[in-house]
Amino acid sequence: MTGSPDEYARIAEFYDHVTVYRERPDVAFFIEAAREAGSPVLEIGCGTGRVLLPVARAGFEMVGLDASPGMLAVCRERLRDEPEAVRKRVELIEGDMRAFDLGRVFNLVTVPFRPFQHLLTVEDQLACLGSVSRHLAPGGRLILDLFNPSLDYLAKPVTGEEIPEGAEFSMPDGRRVSRATRILAQDRFSQVNQVELIYYVTHPDGRTERILHSFGMRYLFRFEAEHLLARAGFEIEHLYAAYDRSAYGSIYPGELIFVARKPVRPAPVPSSL
Numbered sequence: 001m002t003g004s005p006d007e008y009a010r011i012a013e014f015y016d017h018v019t020v021y022r023e024r025p026d027v028a029f030f031i032e033a034a035r036e037a038g039s040p041v042l043e044i045g046c047g048t049g050r051v052l053l054p055v056a057r058a059g060f061e062m063v064g065l066d067a068s069p070g071m072l073a074v075c076r077e078r079l080r081d082e083p084e085a086v087r088k089r090v091e092l093i094e095g096d097m098r099a100f101d102l103g104r105v106f107n108l109v110t111v112p113f114r115p116f117q118h119l120l121t122v123e124d125q126l127a128c129l130g131s132v133s134r135h136l137a138p139g140g141r142l143i144l145d146l147f148n149p150s151l152d153y154l155a156k157p158v159t160g161e162e163i164p165e166g167a168e169f170s171m172p173d174g175r176r177v178s179r180a181t182r183i184l185a186q187d188r189f190s191q192v193n194q195v196e197l198i199y200y201v202t203h204p205d206g207r208t209e210r211i212l213h214s215f216g217m218r219y220l221f222r223f224e225a226e227h228l229l230a231r232a233g234f235e236i237e238h239l240y241a242a243y244d245r246s247a248y249g250s251i252y253p254g255e256l257i258f259v260a261r262k263p264v265r266p267a268p269v270p271s272s273l
């Protein structure tokens with residue numbers, strides 16, 4: 001969501017019910033990262049709190065930043081059902097990851113499940129990493145969670161065909177929802193895919209709806225992301241291919257999960273290349 005209307009608002013109510021989101025195996029990884037870093041943790045693109053709430057339940061003080069009022073509204077509603085101790089540990093802020101100023105620093109900043117890939121230009125990516133760096137204590141860590149672009153997938157022609165995804169799920173009010181995904185366009189020069197997630201909703205009275213969630217997603221290759229992090233002053237400590245901390249290269253395509261550290265002292269600028 002970069003300067004566009006709140007595209008996530010259309011689907012925010014479904015988000016936590018979508019099978020592929022509900023079953024995403026990343027939550028324990030982010031709880032463990034919080035355990036290693038300690039409070040406070042800033043989660044960027046926290047959405048409905050899919051990751052943020054379990055980390056707060058595990059005892060960590062969380063600040064969640066997201067640009068979508070629709071997603072944050074769902075998160076606030078979920079937070080109301082939490083015990084008071086958890087509610088007190090969470091602060092939610094509407095803001096843009098490219099330019100925010102929270103007036104405090106964190107031991108850990110996380111960006112779970114690819115929000116960074118909604119930034120479509122290098123300028124936006126660097127603006128975000130700069131904002132993150134200003135909010136990290138010296139020695140603090142950033143976890144940047146991206147997908148590793150599959151060359152096989154990228155080589156396929158774009159057909160615009162809808163591909164059904166995940167099992168049908170039910171909403172608490174009885175609506176049934178199935179989902180499909182499609183790539184509308186692929187710009188191989190700017191590395192941006194125009195993605196459409198299509199929600200087919202069947203109401204209890206038989207009425208049907210087709211709801212579109214459209215957005216651009218920029219893919220980053222491993223070394224590109226490493227250079228970007230280095231340009232923003234980070235040191236890369238780990239690169240994982242999966243949330244069980246499997247090393248990059250152990251599975252393909254896997255994920256690109258960077259653990260990057262803000263140096264205690266900034267690195268000297270090289271005098272020549």
Ligand SMILES: C[S@@+](CC[C@H](N)C(=O)[O-])C[C@H]1O[C@@H](n2cnc3c(N)ncnc32)[C@H](O)[C@@H]1O
Nearest residue numbers: 001045046047050066067068096097113115118
């Ligand atoms: C795929 S969702 C991930 C939500 C959550 N991190 C999770 O793991 O379920 C991407 C989130 O990034 C947020 N987002 C997109 N662009 C943003 C921006 N420029 N600044 C802050 N949040 C943004 C969206 O509103 C959305 O909630």
